[in-house]
Amino acid sequence: MNTPSEAQNGPETGPAGMNRRQLLRHTAWFGAAVALTVTSGEVISHIGGTPAAAALAHDPHALRFVQLSDSHLGFTGPANTDVTGSFTHAINQVNTLGFRPDFVMHTGDLTHLSTPAQFDQAHHMLSELRTGAVFTVPGEHDSIDDHGQKYRATFGAGTSGDGWYSFDIQGVHVIALVNTLALEKLGHLGTDQLTFIRNDVAKLSSDTPIVVFSHIPLFAMYPAWGWGTDDATQALSYLRRFSSVTCLNGHVHQLFTKTEGNVTFYSATTTAYPLPHPGVGPGPIPVTLPAGQLGAALGIRDVTYQPGQHTLAIRDRRLP
Amino acid sequence: MKQLRTGLVIPAVAVVAGIVVGCGGPATTTPGAVPPAPVVSDQVMPGMSMPAAGAVSGQDAPVAPTTVSIQNFAFSPATVTITAGTTLTWTNHDQDPHTVSAMSGAFHSPTLSTGQSYHYTFTTPGRFEYLCTIHPFMTATVVVTP
Numbered sequence: 518m519n520t521p522s523e524a525q526n527g528p529e530t531g532p533a534g535m536n537r538r539q540l541l542r543h544t545a546w547f548g549a550a551v552a553l554t555v556t557s558g559e560v561i562s563h564i565g566g567t568p569a570a571a572a573l574a575h576d577p578h579a580l581r582f583v584q585l586s587d588s589h590l591g592f593t594g595p596a597n598t599d600v601t602g603s604f605t606h607a608i609n610q611v612n613t614l615g616f617r618p619d620f621v622m623h624t625g626d627l628t629h630l631s632t633p634a635q636f637d638q639a640h641h642m643l644s645e646l647r648t649g650a651v652f653t654v655p656g657e658h659d660s661i662d663d664h665g666q667k668y669r670a671t672f673g674a675g676t677s678g679d680g681w682y683s684f685d686i687q688g689v690h691v692i693a694l695v696n697t698l699a700l701e702k703l704g705h706l707g708t709d710q711l712t713f714i715r716n717d718v719a720k721l722s723s724d725t726p727i728v729v730f731s732h733i734p735l736f737a738m739y740p741a742w743g744w745g746t747d748d749a750t751q752a753l754s755y756l757r758r759f760s761s762v763t764c765l766n767g768h769v770h771q772l773f774t775k776t777e778g779n780v781t782f783y784s785a786t787t788t789a790y791p792l793p794h795p796g797v798g799p800g801p802i803p804v805t806l807p808a809g810q811l812g813a814a815l816g817i818r819d820v821t822y823q824p825g826q827h828t829l830a831i832r833d834r835r836l837p
Numbered sequence: 838m839k840q841l842r843t844g845l846v847i848p849a850v851a852v853v854a855g856i857v858v859g860c861g862g863p864a865t866t867t868p869g870a871v872p873p874a875p876v877v878s879d880q881v882m883p884g885m886s887m888p889a890a891g892a893v894s895g896q897d898a899p900v901a902p903t904t905v906s907i908q909n910f911a912f913s914p915a916t917v918t919i920t921a922g923t924t925l926t927w928t929n930h931d932q933d934p935h936t937v938s939a940m941s942g943a944f945h946s947p948t949l950s951t952g953q954s955y956h957y958t959f960t961t962p963g964r965f966e967y968l969c970t971i972h973p974f975m976t977a978t979v980v981v982t983p
Binding site: 594595596629630631657658661662700701702703740741742743798799800801802803 | 909910911931932933934936938940945947948950951968970971972973974976
């Protein structure tokens with residue numbers, strides 16, 4: 518078996534931190550992966566036959582946003598002895614992209630232990646992003662023992678229910694979901710949130726591009742470790758009529774992509790520490806990489822949507 | 838998947854055999870409750886410099902264990918049978934935080950960081966399913982007999 522460090526840093530390393538054999542195996546397990554290429558430290562997705570570079574051409578009407586995830590402020594293990602420093606690097610990377618993203622979404626696990634001090638730190642650090650707006654969804658580390666109350670006190674303004682919401686921007690409909698609150702083995706949306714989704718999209722035309730954010734994947738990435746959402750199928754059924762649905766999640770601390778019909782799922786990497794590939798080892802235990810290799814496992818993601826294009830261009834960048 | 842698991846299952850079986858022989862086969866120790874600790878990968882070994890490692894050694898496992906180790910995202914033993922009035926102690930040996938939370942709400946630990954323990958005295962007979970609220974795929978059971 519490959520050690521995690523080999524898998525993520527070997528010469529055959531692929532875009533999802535997997536070597537070619539692992540990538541093939543994952544593809545066999547989970548369905549077709551979109552084509553990805555690695556270019557000078559970046560991973561560029563080519564979706565629907567459209568090279569990302571073309572979609573990234575300057576267009577004042579394009580929507581451009583950034584996804585950050587799993588910063589775990591307050592974590593102190595050997596897998597990353599300075600998560601604050603890593604998150605600072607990620608924020609600096611966003612601020613030096615060369616364009617000002619329309620918004621930045623953090624897909625959860627801002628904090629490690631849901632303490633008031635950690636929420637204050639997360640809020641302060643996110644305020645340093647140069648962007649049009651900052652959005653978040655909670656991770657299970659942001660909702661320990663209080664059903665997300667402290668999270669919502671810090672980040673829940675303008676949200677519905679337990680913290681979910683949606684908005685429209687540049688022709689794209691964005692839905693931000695909360696699937697970390699229920700005492701279930703897997704992520705769980707619940708009846709109220711499912712109703713919200715159904716009503717939220719009812720008025721939209723089917724050619725509206727849909728982007729869905731959640732912390733835990735909405736696909737079954739590895740249910741034995743809780744890497745899935747038990748009622749996601751119901752949620753996705755409301756989105757089936759849309760021609761383009763893109764689901765962006767965190768939680769798994771590694772890049773992974775899967776397409777099911779009209780929906781493409783993208784798991785993001787982390788700004789804190791890597792986790793093992795699905796099923797490798799006894800559990801999702803933080804991976805301590807050899808000195809100097811952590812940065813390559815961390816990163817940010819930027820996404821571009823050009824009006825008239827069918828799909829979104831997604832680029833994952835490693836931390837410098 | 839099968840290739841990966843083969844490498845884990847073999848040493849785990851060896852450990853089970855060793856403990857059964859060493860203990861003289863106490864009827865209350867179920868094979869499924871043997872902690873997977875001996876197959877831990879190297880990367881988490883630094884975390885094991887924490888106290889109460891004896892709880893997972895298995896060498897002097899009592900007939901009715903009163904300690905539960907939280908390690909590698911699992912409760913070990915996964916099922917504990919005790920008599921009413923017994924106090925159980927859970928200790929977190931992982932880098933990650935965990936909780937000990939009854940699905941019925943009967944007991945609920947605070948967040949346990951590395952090395953921290955939680956005690957609970959069971960006064961009522963019954964079967965108590967519990968989990969870690971942060972990682973709810975971690976489930977286990979306490980059976981309390983009169």
